[in-house]
Amino acid sequence: MTNHDLVRLKDAGTFPKVSLTEPNGRGYVLLAGEVDRRPPIGYFIESAAKKRLIADIKALLPTLKTHAAVEEATLFKALLIPPGRGAFLEKRPDVHIARYDVALLVRVTTPEEAATVAALPEFAAIEARMNEAAKHCYRMVGANLRRIGEVDHSRDGVFLLNYFFAADETQNLAVWDYTAGWFQDQTGLDNSVLTRPLDQQGARYTIINHCRWDSLSDIVPSLLFKRSFGRYVLAHFEANDTAAIPILYRLA
Secondary structure, X not given: XXXXXXXXXXXXXXXXXXXXXXXXXXXXXEEEEEOOOOXXXXXXXXXXXXXXXXXXXXXXXHHHHOOOOEEEEEEEEEEXXXXXXXXXXXXXXXXXXXXXXXXXXXXXXXXXXXXHHHOOHHHHHHHHHHHHHOOEEEEEEEEEEEEEXXXXXXXXXXXXXXXXXXXXHHHHHHHHHHHHHHHHHHHOOOOEEEEEEOOOOOOOOOEEEEEXXXXXXXXXXXXXXXXXXXHHHHHHHHHOOEEXXXXXXXXX
């Protein structure tokens, strides 16, 4: 076995293969910051600093959206940040565990234009404000690599940003392909956009997945009470030296 081969666990069960559509050809700019530190379900309590940051970013977004390459700019705030580091990350203490409770995701016409948008003074003003308020910040310029369907940002719901870290990108993608069918089958997931950083050398995470459910009841019970989530999804991540660091958000 090479480090690119997918390790399949014989006793983990089987689920349908993920149903994908073509990548959308879009670029993405993600700006995420850790402002408040709360217990996993305590993010409904927001500090005054976080409220000011959200208000300031909202005030700056209309100018950014006027740029021709910007199709959409969506601001999120954390709803639930699960605890834990996971077995693979226990061996990698150098990896920053994502606890970003404020995140801005900008969809851009092309990956090439995404780098242009990230360099705009309008985006720089937002980034400077985020850096001022947050303990840790992360910016990623990326391109869509896998897609189940587009994520609807026109109405609130439960939005996932899953920050993956893996020993090998190819293996990370292979295990994502293998386990994504579980989410379609067990949670009714019909949308997902997987983004790969354009600058792999400077990336903090290997890939970032983004998707949406209507409510917590659509996703949380499956994660808590379905044994196959641990035996199939988490076990395959661990066997393939891959860690998922999920954060659930709502629209800010």
